[in-house]
Amino acid sequence: MFSGLDWSILWRPPFGGQLRDAILLTTEIAFYAWVGALVIGLAVGIAREAPAAPVRALATAHVELFRNIPVLVQLFFVYYVLPRLLPPAERHALFELGWEMWSAVLTLALYSSAKIAEHVRAGLNAVGGGIRMAARSTGLSWGQTQRFVVLPLLLRVIAPSLTSEFVTIFKGSSLAMMVGVPETAYVTQQLGTETFHWVEANTLGTGVYLVCAWLIAGLMSVIERRTRVPGLIGRAARG
Amino acid sequence: MSVLSTLAALLVPLVRINLIMTLTAVAIALPVSCLVAAARLSRWRAVHAPVTAYVNVLRSSPLVMIMFWAYTIGPMVTGHPNSAYVSALVALAAFEIAYFAEIVRAGLQSVPIGQLDAALASGLDSRQAMLLVLLPQALRRMLPSLLTQSLIAFQDSTIASVISVPDVMQMTNVINAREQDPVLLYAMLAGLFFVICYTLSQTIRRLESRTRQRMALA
Numbered sequence: 076m077f078s079g080l081d082w083s084i085l086w087r088p089p090f091g092g093q094l095r096d097a098i099l100l101t102t103e104i105a106f107y108a109w110v111g112a113l114v115i116g117l118a119v120g121i122a123r124e125a126p127a128a129p130v131r132a133l134a135t136a137h138v139e140l141f142r143n144i145p146v147l148v149q150l151f152f153v154y155y156v157l158p159r160l161l162p163p164a165e166r167h168a169l170f171e172l173g174w175e176m177w178s179a180v181l182t183l184a185l186y187s188s189a190k191i192a193e194h195v196r197a198g199l200n201a202v203g204g205g206i207r208m209a210a211r212s213t214g215l216s217w218g219q220t221q222r223f224v225v226l227p228l229l230l231r232v233i234a235p236s237l238t239s240e241f242v243t244i245f246k247g248s249s250l251a252m253m254v255g256v257p258e259t260a261y262v263t264q265q266l267g268t269e270t271f272h273w274v275e276a277n278t279l280g281t282g283v284y285l286v287c288a289w290l291i292a293g294l295m296s297v298i299e300r301r302t303r304v305p306g307l308i309g310r311a312a313r314g
Numbered sequence: 315m316s317v318l319s320t321l322a323a324l325l326v327p328l329v330r331i332n333l334i335m336t337l338t339a340v341a342i343a344l345p346v347s348c349l350v351a352a353a354r355l356s357r358w359r360a361v362h363a364p365v366t367a368y369v370n371v372l373r374s375s376p377l378v379m380i381m382f383w384a385y386t387i388g389p390m391v392t393g394h395p396n397s398a399y400v401s402a403l404v405a406l407a408a409f410e411i412a413y414f415a416e417i418v419r420a421g422l423q424s425v426p427i428g429q430l431d432a433a434l435a436s437g438l439d440s441r442q443a444m445l446l447v448l449l450p451q452a453l454r455r456m457l458p459s460l461l462t463q464s465l466i467a468f469q470d471s472t473i474a475s476v477i478s479v480p481d482v483m484q485m486t487n488v489i490n491a492r493e494q495d496p497v498l499l500y501a502m503l504a505g506l507f508f509v510i511c512y513t514l515s516q517t518i519r520r521l522e523s524r525t526r527q528r529m530a531l532a
Binding site for chain 1: 375476
């Protein structure tokens with residue numbers, strides 16, 4: 076059944092080099108998407124508690140919109156529909172820049188930002204209104220309160236949920252294969268299709284995501300331990 | 315294509331493939347995940363170690379790769395050619411078992427330990443205590459999480475298109491290849507999912523706050 080396994084196909088030319096590039100591309104997509112998701116997610120999460128009602132409504136709309144559409148559907152929407160909003164010359168330039176990859180980065184960032192925004196809201200509850208009111212009463216503006224008091228505490232409180240989102244983004248980057256990005260899932264399937272070495276191809280593909288997920292979890296648990304806010308972690312996890 | 319005929323062309327695979335596949339996968343995953351969760355809480359290493367490994371591996375892998383495993387390795391294992399639909403269903407069920415099992419485990423652990431002591435003291439054996447006392451209470455607590463996860467499974471069912479299952483995602487791509495009207499098609503697909511998932515997630519949220527109120531009263 077599984078006779079004729081040839082693991083060396085994974086590092087021999089021509090696939091060895093392609094697979095190495097693919098793994099680097101996966102890491103790159105996941106990293107950019109995570110940074111984007113973090114920035115957008117923090118902004119949207121804090122905006123959901125903003126004093127101005129229209130800002131709150133927009134932030135809520137953002138969360139509901141990106142949470143309630145499958146990420147693959149979002150990817151195709153971003154990939155096919157957004158470039159149509161541009162004039163033909165700019166659209167061409169967009170594809171020259173590698174729109175396949177960047178559409179995946181943008182989609183993953185937006186999709187995960189909605190979930191991070193929800194964690195941020197739970198984190199804000201954990202940090203508590205008292206601290207914010209105290210900060211405001213010392214004369215800090217709303218923005219300064221967020222920047223100097225809420226954000227530093229918040230990041231430490233939501234660190235565990237950011238880890239799981241990073242792992243989710245890593246796994247999600249495999250969807251980029253659907254728009255033709257030669258990342259890990261794409262190249263391993265190409266290897267399987269061309270050589271019929273499916274066991275080797277799938278093992279490598281899955282292994283890359285597993286190892287990355289476990290590395291991220293390990294690294295982040297060190298960061299979480301170092302930055303833990305005494306007495307607050309438990310509350311955020313339950314919130 | 316008119317808007318209405320496009321809508322019909324999308325609704326048919328959405329119900330016939332995505333909805334049916336999700337409901338079947340959830341129906342398989344729910345009982346199995348209860349067993350997996352109970353096994354994870356077992357005292358014996360030989361029982362809890364393999365199921366813990368299963369849950370961790372499945373939760374750390376992308377669904378895309380699980381779909382590929384089922385589709386390409388399935389025939390080697392069974393010796394029969396398998397359909398893309400069955401492969402996708404098996405992959406989705408296997409994937410959701412891991413996620414459901416974590417929810418069930420958290421639910422079981424949220425039931426106060428005194429309940430177990432009381433059940434055992436009243437003369438129930440540990441199997442009866444699990445089935446008649448712990449599980450019913452845990453299920454009520456975790457129902458909102460299970461429903462939310464099922465809704466995610468419904469969204470994830472679009473990933474079946476990677477192995478060419480003619481689901482709503484795949485059909486949208488096929489129709490787009492013919493009609494070259496991506497703006498209408500993908501906007502409609504996104505809108506369709508949004509209406510369904512938003513309505514359901516709001517319903518789950520109401521259910522959740524009602525459950526919480528009742529438990530606060532109890």
